Amino acid sequence: MSKLKYESPIIKQINAGITSKFGEMSTLKPTTHIANIPVKSLIEEYGSPLFVINEQTIRNTYQDAYHAFSTRYPNVQFAWSYKTNYIDAVCKVFHTEGAWAEVVSGFEYNKAIKNGVPGDKIIFNGPDKSDEDLTMAVQNNSPIHIDHFDELYSLIAIAEKLNKRAKVAIRVNMDTDIKPLWDRFGFNYENGQAWEAIKKIISSKNLDLIGLHTHIGTFILEPNAYYIAATKLADLAINVKNKFKHDIQYIDMGGGFASKNTLKGSYLSGTDLAPSFSDYAENITQALLNAGFSSEDLPLLILETGRALIDDAGSLLGTVLANKRLADGRRSMVMDFGVNILFTSFWYNHIISPAQECSLYTEETVMYGPLCMNIDVIRESINLPPLNKGDHVVVHRVGAYNMTQWMQFITLRPKVVMIDTNGKAHIIRESESNEYVSKLDITPEYLQEIDL
Numbered sequence: 527m528s529k530l531k532y533e534s535p536i537i538k539q540i541n542a543g544i545t546s547k548f549g550e551m552s553t554l555k556p557t558t559h560i561a562n563i564p565v566k567s568l569i570e571e572y573g574s575p576l577f578v579i580n581e582q583t584i585r586n587t588y589q590d591a592y593h594a595f596s597t598r599y600p601n602v603q604f605a606w607s608y609k610t611n612y613i614d615a616v617c618k619v620f621h622t623e624g625a626w627a628e629v630v631s632g633f634e635y636n637k638a639i640k641n642g643v644p645g646d647k648i649i650f651n652g653p654d655k656s657d658e659d660l661t662m663a664v665q666n667n668s669p670i671h672i673d674h675f676d677e678l679y680s681l682i683a684i685a686e687k688l689n690k691r692a693k694v695a696i697r698v699n700m701d702t703d704i705k706p707l708w709d710r711f712g713f714n715y716e717n718g719q720a721w722e723a724i725k726k727i728i729s730s731k732n733l734d735l736i737g738l739h740t741h742i743g744t745f746i747l748e749p750n751a752y753y754i755a756a757t758k759l760a761d762l763a764i765n766v767k768n769k770f771k772h773d774i775q776y777i778d779m780g781g782g783f784a785s786k787n788t789l790k791g792s793y794l795s796g797t798d799l800a801p802s803f804s805d806y807a808e809n810i811t812q813a814l815l816n817a818g819f820s821s822e823d824l825p826l827l828i829l830e831t832g833r834a835l836i837d838d839a840g841s842l843l844g845t846v847l848a849n850k851r852l853a854d855g856r857r858s859m860v861m862d863f864g865v866n867i868l869f870t871s872f873w874y875n876h877i878i879s880p881a882q883e884c885s886l887y888t889e890e891t892v893m894y895g896p897l898c899m900n901i902d903v904i905r906e907s908i909n910l911p912p913l914n915k916g917d918h919v920v921v922h923r924v925g926a927y928n929m930t931q932w933m934q935f936i937t938l939r940p941k942v943v944m945i946d947t948n949g950k951a952h953i954i955r956e957s958e959s960n961e962y963v964s965k966l967d968i969t970p971e972y973l974q975e976i977d978l
């Protein structure tokens with residue numbers, strides 16, 4: 527029998543308020559495998575830290591979401607929100623499931639083209655579209671979602687010059703009882719600005735109004751907000767039909783569904799709090815079905831769901847660099863991943879599990895990242911069993927926004943691996959190297975030589 531590992535004894539202050547009524551036991555169960563591959567062997571082969579994407583989870587989640595809508599409404603289309611995770615292989619998984627692309631910049635637009643998405647299936651959103659971007663989108667027949675009047679005027683001029691009719695929608699913002707109001711994007715419904723934009727588009731011979739769009743916010747925990755939003759867009763569509771004899775082809779409800787992560791400061795965990803796809807679908811489709819469209823005029827329903835489709839599929843594997851006692855006696859740990867690659871730790875309390883068998887005894891711990899920066903805190907307080915230098919952990923539900931908002935700061939960004947539906951791992955993004963990062967630096971001739 528091998529000798530048991532020494533674990534130092536702990537005197538623990540009971541910290542009421544840290545667990546909800548459902549307790550925190552799930553954190554204690556080790557996660558030793560991701561999609562049947564041992565965490566240890568993934569780290570041995572690809573290094574630590576390491577992002578791992580489970581392709582099967584993406585497909586299952588997508589199909590659940592699609593099912594929730596398509597069983598309630600005849601005509602549904604998802605468009606993958608590139609900014610949520612634009613690693614090419616991830617986008618391609620969504621495209622093979624049938625999702626179009628939803629992009630918010632020229633950079634993302636070009637990525638979608640390179641991924642083989644036909645132009646008319648790339649929805650072009652966002653407040654920043656250059657004349658060059660707009661020209662490209664008009665030429666490719668992409669649906670352009672106009673954000674403001676200045677863009678509308680540029681687009682009229684560009685389409686006229688190209689002698690083409692641009693396919694457009696407007697982004698509409700509105701009061702959905704969600705505070706604060708997201709009124710910085712698009713045209714406001716309540717003050718009549720959206721209707722002004724519609725009139726200008728209808729009267730322009732170079733613009734073809736094909737849709738109406740909204741994106742009411744993100745991590746919306748109140749499905750009824752979507753009922754209100756869909757009712758308001760449907761009202762605009764029906765007014766367009768009545769006043770201008772013009773059919774709106776689609777209503778695009780944007781993204782914003784909550785994932786199962788737990789927001790900081792939330793008493794209940796995300797798994798108990800997040801509405802299901804069915805809850806959202808019921809609200810949106812009921813609003814459209816109640817709006818007064820005749821059944822043959824029901825517009826296509828587009829959804830641009832981001833985080834709720836990908837968060838669960840991503841895990842971050844990491845390693846303990848050190849254990850430390852803070853001056854006030856609290857235990858702290860230094861990990862090899864920080865806020866540089868786990869941006870969402872600013873607003874989520876991620877579930878973090880040990881990746882090997884561990885003691886049932888836990889101690890409140892501050893979890894730090896490796897950066898030499900005070901802001902680099904992964905969790906201000908997490909109950910964890912004793913972990914030694916070199917032990918591994920798994921951070922759950924990190925698929926959304928981390929692999930796009932991560933920053934190259936102080937250290938290099940790690941590899942991303944995807945485990946396919948047959949259980950085989952593929953590198954889908956290489957780790958950075960010093961050479962890669964320095965490639966864009968230019969040292970002027972007179973600074974080439976230093977002499978110390």
Ligand SMILES: *Cc1c(COP(=O)(O)O)cnc(C)c1O
Nearest residue numbers: 607741744781782830831832833
């Ligand atoms: C970011 C964004 C989305 C995706 O939002 P989620 O909250 O991740 O679902 C969809 N549409 C637009 C216009 C966006 O900006």
